[in-house]
Amino acid sequence: MNDSRRDLSRYIVGLLGSAVLTAVPFWMVIGRAADRSTTLTAIALCAIAQVVLQLRCFLHIDFNRKRREDLLLILFTTLILILLIGGTIWIMTSLSYRMH
Amino acid sequence: MTAPASYPGLNLLDSDDAANNETEVMVFGFWVFLMSDLVMFGLFFATYVTMSDNLAFGPGPRQLFDLASVGWQTACLLVSSFAMGMGSLALKYDGARSRQLLMWLGVAGVLAAAFLFLELRDFSHMATLGGVPSRSGFLSAYYGLVGLHGVHITFGLLWLAFMMTKIAATPPDHPVKTQVLRLALYWHFLGLVWVGIFSVVFLTGVA
Secondary structure, three states, rough: HHHHHHHHHHHOOOHHHHHHHHHHHHHHHOOOOOOHHHHHHHHHHHHHHHHHHHHHHOOOOOOOEOOOOOHHHHHHHHEEEHHHHHHHHHHHHHHHHHHH | OOOOEEOOOOOOOOHHHHHHHHHHHHHHHEEEEEEHHHHHHHHHHHOOOOHHHOOOOOOOOHHOHHHHHHHHHHHHHHHHHHHHHHHHHHHHHOOOOHHHHHHHHHHHHHHHHHHHHHHHHHHHHHHHOOOOOOOHHHHHHHHHHHHHHHHHHHHHHHHHHHHHHHHHOOOOOOHHHOOOOOOOOHHHHHHHHHHHEEEEEHHHHHH
């Protein structure tokens, strides 16, 4: 398979995979297919899978590079986001719990 | 086997080392911008999650959100992101022929405009149900987060229109090519942020 075919198939895999990973949680919520906690878990898993898939297929992030600064940049940003979002939710939930 | 890619995102087939180095620096710098933008989105997400239960006796997600419309918006944005990818491939493989590139950029632009139209229609529908930003903490955070994404899409459309007129005027030279690559990264990035928004805001809100 030549380069152009390989690049094209990568985008098509990204499109079809994302369509499936979008349709499943929408179907579960609209059709009330499962109880709430199962649905929420499925939404989270499908979202994470779709983000990884789009990073791989549309944004071409992979482990096959000469330099690794870009992956480090993304991982560091992810760390900051986890601290920021996790910390905020932790503090605010605890505060709200103590105030009621 | 292809040569290992030298910068994040789709790599062009330039044999010129100097041009490739320049692209590497430009594209990496743009990634730094995107990641700082992501941190800002992260703050809005954190605010939304902490505020999402503060309805102040106003309308909640179940009354306000129209999942069918959100589904159409998601489809528009996903196919738009794909069209932008096809445009990048036309740029990489079709050389100076810019007709294909222009066509795909046009498809991406029309779909993003359709997304924006549906989003604004939802906003006005929500407003008629009493869901205005000043109604509750939940609604302020909702309009902040979803509105921030909408503003990004709007600026993306302006950038896209600017690039299309530039490409239509002259066949893309190297600086224009790297600019289209950065536009494509921006586009895919907004698609990624939308995955977070429809999962955290719309699906979790209605589930």
